[in-house]
Amino acid sequence: MSIVIAFANQKGGVGKTTSTVSLAAALASRGVRTLVLDSDPQANATSALGVNRPADGGGLYAALVEEAPLLPSVVATETPNLAVVPTSPALAGAEVELVSVMAREFRMKRAVEALRERFDMILIDCPPSLGMLTVNALAAADEVVIPVQTEYFALEGLGHLAHTIELVKRNLNPRLTIRGVLLTMYDARTNLSREVEQEVRAHFPNTFATVIPRSVRLAEAPSHGAPIQQYDPISAGARAYEALADEFIASLGDRAPAGVVRPAVPATPEVERDDRAEVPVESVAANDPEGQF
Incomplete structure (x- = not known):
């Protein structure tokens, strides 16, 4: 049974999508069957993994609004063991369309449950808000990772987010826990x-020991449609996310997926700085000839 982790922070520009995609790629390189679920209408995680946005009304939108299964929307990426459920700006309309729907907070949970047996880790990239999409992600998740940039006003809004997580835990998802706070853009x-x-x-005593440095390479990677591990595997940013993956897996203890392997390039927990400042959407069956998923 997989572990579902939501990456959430209502503040934008904190490295949430970068962290979702980069940690997913690092986990996949260790043999962890990993799925990224893009629940942000901006679709940045979709683009960062080199996948086209689905036609309006497809992907996660159809799962939330029409209760369509997610499996046909799963797309294998160029990274072995890594797949994504892409999204498009049409997803923004789902919040309005779900207003009058009964049990609307559980639509994503029901869709994700059907994928748990196929993946070891499911990482949900949440939008920068505390609206219905984020509430759905928190209701579907087992754990939350909160990326926080190491800049002025870093703690602004964290109290509100923690309160929202507590409300979701109390009323919708009793198993939900905060896995940790992730410090990003560290200089x-x-x-x-x-x-x-x-x-x-x-x-937040459960803040990850690994911190993510401010990195030009991390900022460049999404425009090339590749996670940092493909774009520049020896960069400080890539090594930081490799170290985070090691720390993350170690923290799981006996819940860690079986058969996890180490990458060829060893990661380092040291905080470093860089010295330098379209594929059609297909079903996973058609786009996954080797049967990874």
């Missing part, structure tokens, strides 16, 4: 990054 040269790190760790 060891600045006092601000170090001060924000100290403040976040003081408020």
Whole structure:
């Protein structure tokens, strides 16, 4: 049975999508059957994995509004063991269309449950809001990862997010837990990054030990339709997410997927800085000739 993890923060620009895609690729390189579920109408995770956006009304939109199965929308990426459920801006309309639907908070949960046996990890990239799409993701998830940039106002809104998570846990999803806070855009040269790190760790003891550096390469990778591990595997950003994958798997203990392997290039938990500042959507059966999923 897979573990479903939502990456959530109502603030935009905190590295949420980058972290979802990059951790997914790092997990996949270790033999973990990984699925990225793009629940953000901006569809950035879809583009970052080199997959075209589906036609309006397809993908996650159809699963939420029409209760269509998700499996036909699963697309295998160029990274072995990594697939994605792509989305499009049409998903924004789902929030309006679900307003009068009974049990609307559980639409994503029902769709995801049918995929649990096929994947070890399902990572949900949430939109930068606390609307119905994010609530659906939290209701479907086992755990939440909260990316936080190490910049001014980093803690702004975290209290509201934590309160929302608690409400979802109390009323919709009793098993939901916060896996950890992930510090992103860290610049060891600045006092601000170090001060924000100290403040976040003081408020959230379960903050990941691994921090993600500010990186030009991480910013460039999505425009090439590839995770950082493909775009620049020796960059500081790639190594940071490899280290995060190791820390993440270790934290799972006996829940870690069987047969996890180490990548060829060893990761390092050191905080480093870079020294440098279309495929048609097909069903997984057609786009996965080797039967990975």
